[in-house]
Amino acid sequence: MAHNYMRQPSDQTPKYKMPTPEGLKPEIKDNSDGSIYVQYHPTIQGRHEVQMSFEGSGIDGSPFQCLVDSIDSGYVSIFGSGLVGGMSGENESFTVVAKHGTLNDIQVTIDGPARTDVKRENKGDRAEFSYMPMTPGAYSINIKYKGKDIKGSPFQAKISGEGRKRSQISISNCSDYALNVLEPEIVDLTGSLKKPSGAIEPCILKKLAEGRLGIASFTPKEKGNYAVNVHTSSEKHIKGSPFNIAVGDKEMAHASKVTVSGNLNSANANSENHIVIDTNGSGYGGISVVMEGPHRTELDFKELENRKYQVYFSPHEPGIYILNIRFADEHVNGSPFLLNVGGEPSGRVRETVTREMEQAEPVMPKTKCEFLLKIPGTNPFDMEASITDPEGKTELCEVMDEDDFHYRINFTPQDKGNHIVSIKHKGMHISGSPFQYTVGQLKTGGSHKVQVGGPGVEKGECNLWNTFNIYSREAGAGTLSVAIEGPGKAMIKIEERPHGFLGVSYNVDKPGQYGIHLKFKDEHIPDSPFKVTISPDGGVARQVTVHALKDRGLSIDKAATFTVSFNGAAGQLHAFIRSPSGGHDDCFIQEMDTGVFGIRFIPKENGVHYVDVKLNDMHVPDSPFAVMVGSVAADPAMVHAHGDGLETGNVNKLNKFVVRTAGAGSGFLAAFIDGPSKVALSCKEVDEGYEFQYTPFCAGKYLITLKYGNIGIAGSPYQAVISGTGRKPSPILEQSSMVVETVEKKPGMKASRRFRGDASKVVASGPGIKKAFLNRAQNLTLDVKEAGNAILFVGMITPNGTPESELVVKRASNTSYTVTYTCKEAGEHLLQIKWGDDDIPGSPFCLHA
Numbered sequence: 149m150a151h152n153y154m155r156q157p158s159d160q161t162p163k164y165k166m167p168t169p170e171g172l173k174p175e176i177k178d179n180s181d182g183s184i185y186v187q188y189h190p191t192i193q194g195r196h197e198v199q200m201s202f203e204g205s206g207i208d209g210s211p212f213q214c215l216v217d218s219i220d221s222g223y224v225s226i227f228g229s230g231l232v233g234g235m236s237g238e239n240e241s242f243t244v245v246a247k248h249g250t251l252n253d254i255q256v257t258i259d260g261p262a263r264t265d266v267k268r269e270n271k272g273d274r275a276e277f278s279y280m281p282m283t284p285g286a287y288s289i290n291i292k293y294k295g296k297d298i299k300g301s302p303f304q305a306k307i308s309g310e311g312r313k314r315s316q317i318s319i320s321n322c323s324d325y326a327l328n329v330l331e332p333e334i335v336d337l338t339g340s341l342k343k344p345s346g347a348i349e350p351c352i353l354k355k356l357a358e359g360r361l362g363i364a365s366f367t368p369k370e371k372g373n374y375a376v377n378v379h380t381s382s383e384k385h386i387k388g389s390p391f392n393i394a395v396g397d398k399e400m401a402h403a404s405k406v407t408v409s410g411n412l413n414s415a416n417a418n419s420e421n422h423i424v425i426d427t428n429g430s431g432y433g434g435i436s437v438v439m440e441g442p443h444r445t446e447l448d449f450k451e452l453e454n455r456k457y458q459v460y461f462s463p464h465e466p467g468i469y470i471l472n473i474r475f476a477d478e479h480v481n482g483s484p485f486l487l488n489v490g491g492e493p494s495g496r497v498r499e500t501v502t503r504e505m506e507q508a509e510p511v512m513p514k515t516k517c518e519f520l521l522k523i524p525g526t527n528p529f530d531m532e533a534s535i536t537d538p539e540g541k542t543e544l545c546e547v548m549d550e551d552d553f554h555y556r557i558n559f560t561p562q563d564k565g566n567h568i569v570s571i572k573h574k575g576m577h578i579s580g581s582p583f584q585y586t587v588g589q590l591k592t593g594g595s596h597k598v599q600v601g602g603p604g605v606e607k608g609e610c611n612l613w614n615t616f617n618i619y620s621r622e623a624g625a626g627t628l629s630v631a632i633e634g635p636g637k638a639m640i641k642i643e644e645r646p647h648g649f650l651g652v653s654y655n656v657d658k659p660g661q662y663g664i665h666l667k668f669k670d671e672h673i674p675d676s677p678f679k680v681t682i683s684p685d686g687g688v689a690r691q692v693t694v695h696a697l698k699d700r701g702l703s704i705d706k707a708a709t710f711t712v713s714f715n716g717a718a719g720q721l722h723a724f725i726r727s728p729s730g731g732h733d734d735c736f737i738q739e740m741d742t743g744v745f746g747i748r749f750i751p752k753e754n755g756v757h758y759v760d761v762k763l764n765d766m767h768v769p770d771s772p773f774a775v776m777v778g779s780v781a782a783d784p785a786m787v788h789a790h791g792d793g794l795e796t797g798n799v800n801k802l803n804k805f806v807v808r809t810a811g812a813g814s815g816f817l818a819a820f821i822d823g824p825s826k827v828a829l830s831c832k833e834v835d836e837g838y839e840f841q842y843t844p845f846c847a848g849k850y851l852i853t854l855k856y857g858n859i860g861i862a863g864s865p866y867q868a869v870i871s872g873t874g875r876k877p878s879p880i881l882e883q884s885s886m887v888v889e890t891v892e893k894k895p896g897m898k899a900s901r902r903f904r905g906d907a908s909k910v911v912a913s914g915p916g917i918k919k920a921f922l923n924r925a926q927n928l929t930l931d932v933k934e935a936g937n938a939i940l941f942v943g944m945i946t947p948n949g950t951p952e953s954e955l956v957v958k959r960a961s962n963t964s965y966t967v968t969y970t971c972k973e974a975g976e977h978l979l980q981i982k983w984g985d986d987d988i989p990g991s992p993f994c995l996h997a
């Protein structure tokens with residue numbers, strides 16, 4: 149065997165030793181190019197060492213190790229630092245030396261936490277291998293001779309370095325399949341899919357455009373006839389169920405038929421790069437795009453045409469990135485792509501501070517407790533706080549005003565269990581409220597139990613201290629880190645507070661977009677990193693004032709107006725409204741006078757809305773403004789969730805939890821489940837609220853987020869650990885969701901029964917829908933055989949605006965009704981017939997008597 153080493157100075161003589169049982173003596177030659185040549189002939193297998201010293205001292209790297217194994221009438225030797233470890237993002241290498249003529253019988257493969265390509269260069273009786281691991285972790289290097297592992301293979305190389313940043317986006321509508329039925333609501337519906345093989349599994353129901361019902365994540369893997377069964381909570385099929393789907397080769401998912409074009413080999417940092425993904429002719433399947441690299445990447449997409457998409461990506465910094473594109477969980481042709489991202493560095497700066505958070509002491513009933521928060525921009529006279537016990541009983545807390553917008557909240561819980569602390573300003577929850585507060589022994593926490601709120605994670609201004617609060621009492625003990633990254637350097641101050649609260653203030657010297665990274669036990673908390681736009685020095689925006697904006701008493705579909713005075717300021721005014729369901733709508737702006745503008749908006753749903761008013765993209769004082777729409781607001785502090793499905797569950801089994809909305813008003817209840825697979829999620833109404841059922845398809849940890857009126861309920865998100873055997877995990881984090889428009893419930897009230905009817909299928913016939921006669925009975929017949937189940941409403945109004953005195957509805961058969969009326973007054977009569985909430989065809993009927 150032969151090795152090359154750097155030559156020692158000529159006036160000094162190195163000593164070489166080969167300490168093997170046979171006492172091998174290596175042959176040393178000078179290459180006359182600054183290196184030396186060492187050759188030896190091993191006769192036994194095993195690990196050999198080459199010890200090199202200079203003037204009695206070992207040189208750097210000595211002893212050098214190599215592994216020798218016997219092959220057909222010879223030996224193979226392997227050495228190099230790449231067999232042991234290295235750094236992510238750097239080239240690592242090793243060398244294989246074999247008997248002349250046998251080198252092509254050596255095969256090398258590498259397995260690890262990320263796909264790694266191996267480069268090989270043959271040089272006579274040796275082969276130089278190199279690889280670039282992109283993710284830290286343990287890599288297995290498999291070296292085989294004629295298909296058999298050599299001695300010591302596989303070698304474990306431990307790769308260290310900063311973990312690769314992973315950004316992802318999923319496009320799911322190319323895996324949606326529309327069923328031939330209109331369904332205005334999917335509450336109380338569950339679905340199952342019967343495959344051609346006879347296997348039955350839950351399927352994910354989805355409300356598609358124009359009110360059509362469909363199934364999501366439809367990725368057929370076998371040809372034949374599929375049957376989709378859709379049931380109500382009473383186990384009855386809806387109309388048209390089961391729905392049959394014939395799957396041939398063109399419906400099967402074929403990742404190899406997906407065409408991809410665009411920036412697949414090179415891109416520029418901090419610029420918009422794009423790729424086009426065309427799934428036409430590829431069957432049904434979802435698309436996932438994942439970018440891995442030394443920094444984060446902004447990702448977005450738009451649909452160009454049916455089943456053809458344009459994906460935009462912008463890496464934050466130059467470097468080597470890996471682009472993974474999958475269709476139906478399989479790589480498309482050429483994926484993963486190695487992207488060489490060039491361009492200029494962004495110059496972004498990151499500052500980090502950490503704190504060790506200790507385990508909170510358990511609090512017993514009848515013990516005085518307190519919160520201490522900083523809430524800038526509030527008036528002490530408009531502050532209120534309350535605590536709700538596990539039974540739903542609510543009591544007011546004591547609110548004490550302290551210096552610099554600090555408030556001390558005092559309360560005394562009376563029972564054990566999970567309590568909810570609500571803190572409101574002008575009757576609306578502050579950012580981060582409501583808070584969970586456990587009385588008694590605390591459960592095992594985690595990063596998902598850290599809560600954050602305050603203006604500093606929503607907006608900011610440079611050269612001013614921006615603040616927010618962190619609540620970690622329910623998370624347990626661990627290291628909490630706060631990092632702020634952006635175009636300018638951030639000064640960060642941490643204010644220690646009792647009972648699990650921290651106050652964070654930061655000051656940056658340059659405007660722009662910043663990322664606030666919050667980690668607990670080295671894991672991002674929910675919604676981290678927070679993107680915050682830091683505006684320049686407020687300047688003229690501070691001169692602007694808002695007048696006559698009502699913060700309550702607003703109604704759906706009724707315009708609300710207010711005025712904005714510039715007071716000498718100048719610039720572009722922009723206003724938009726954010727709804728409880730998460731929508732954004734621009735407000736109508738009209739100039740009323742010089743420097744005075746009228747702003748108008750029309751709310752479309754009940755609940756708390758936020759109105760953002762900006763001048764030159766900078767918030768005016770007190771923006772965003774919270775306004776209440778509707779008389780009965782959805783209060784997340786009155787919503788409780790319970791059930792085993794919030795903590796544990798099983799693969800391919802129904803797991804359940806209940807969300808209690810009794811006493812919480814009406815609003816939008818949203819459930820999001822994130823995990824290694826999508827879940828079949830359904831919901832049904834129960835006496836106290838709504839019961840959610842979900843079926844996960846693979847084992848792992850699932851994060852369950854519950855929001856009411858677009859505000860997280862206390863205790864959310866929950867982490868459910870799912871066990872069992874199922875599908876392989878998805879390469880990306882999958883999300884399933886459902887939004888329910890709740891009805892107002894009182895504690896103890898029974899659940900209302902839901903009816904599902906189709907008014908368009910009701911057939912009215914008979915003389916009574918064509919002509920009316922004075923003082924003579926007229927009849928008509930209603931056939932509801934094809935219209936499903938609903939409540940029948942029949943009414944007639946006379947010419948003077950009063951109900952007709954003689955109107956009778958009788959059931960003629962199981963599927964038909966007879967309507968009889970007698971007009972007592974001459975003139976135009978109006979006959980209205982509804983099936984459920986909708987008029988039947990032709991209604992209202994105008995009849996002249």
